[in-house]
Amino acid sequence: MKTILVxxxxxxIGSHTIVDLLKSGYEVISVDNHYNSIALSYDLIQKLAGKSFKxxxxxIAQENALKVVFEENDIHGIIHFAALKSVPDSVANPIFCFKNNNNATLNIGDYALKYGVQNIVFSSSCSVYGNVEPADLPVQEQTKIRKAESPYAYSKQNGEVYLESLTDISDLKVLALRYFNPVGADDSGELGEFPSKHSNNLVPIITQTAIGLRDHMMVFGKDWNTRDGSCVRDYIHVSDIAEAHVLALKKLFEEDYESKFEVVNLGSGAGVTVFEAINSFEKMSGVKVNVKVGKRRDGDVESIYSWPVKAKELLNWAAKKDVDTMMDSAWKWQKKLIELGFNATKL
Ligand SMILES: NC(=O)c1ccc[n+]([C@@H]2O[C@H](COP(=O)([O-])OP(=O)(O)OC[C@H]3O[C@@H](n4cnc5c(N)ncnc54)[C@H](O)[C@@H]3O)[C@@H](O)[C@H]2O)c1
Structure with a gap:
């Protein structure tokens, strides 16, 4: 069976993907420095998948840190998630973000070529499209790439350009998956996102408010030009995202698959407003969330959602789980976090 470096x-997202990889019969090697995670997630993955891994x-941003991994293992494919994902942090500290994200991707590409690994799935992001204008919607892969709005987004644009350039000079094939807004948790309620040092994502903020870890949550602006005045995003269940990675790897492993570099949007294709997301949560949990409405926040885009047809055509993948399922699983996970002793909003 093939061995995948994650x-x-x-x-x-990595933890949910490893569960799928193990269940699909792959051997897995995970590398992580736990800058934004804890080793407990490995125990939860192993429990869910019923299988262990290395x-x-x-x-991996340190030069030569990956040597031991490639020396000790025969790797057939790589899924490269490791990055610092907080946009505001990247704006506050671009050097830290660039050193980490660019060097990590640089080293992964370098070692893939040195050790003849021919398949990489790269975690990219819809942020590569920049400040999307209404005329660009829904966002397709060929939608114009505008100036990156943050060092984080720029590091994803760089990652794509760098990896594509490596495919020109080697046997490497790369699928770059541009995720829209991953949310939710494994439907079992036994694996999800741990409170992050740097989270400013909507769904953890909703569940933390509902469970009493926050007094209230803010909605930034209700005067946007949308159906209820709040911003529109394309939410996608984390388990759907995980499945897309396994399908992407399978595609790269197909003998007659020849394309060297492709980008693929991972979204549902449907925009959901912030108020709709909160309403769905309240319906699924039966808990009322203390919401306050504030002014628009700098840097927010009014609407962004995908056109996910290429993912269907190339990977035979489409988002299956709806917003209610996302909220239901996120709420189960929030309650599990309390059971595990995570009583704070940040690690
Ligand atoms: N979650 C989202 O909303 C979202 C959206 C679009 C793209 N992405 C991308 O998907 C990927 C995974 O995101 P996530 O939500 O799982 O983030 P996450 O922070 O939960 O996971 C990233 C993991 O990488 C590790 N890491 C970071 N730098 C490292 C380094 N130099 N060496 C070793 N490990 C390192 C962190 O400790 C963390 O465990 C990232 O590349 C992110 O940019 C995420």
């Missing part, structure tokens, strides 16, 4: 495997606690 970078950032203890993190939110782990390395290393910082």
């Amino acid at each position: 970078t950032g495997g203890a993190g939110y 782990k390395y606690n290393i910082d």
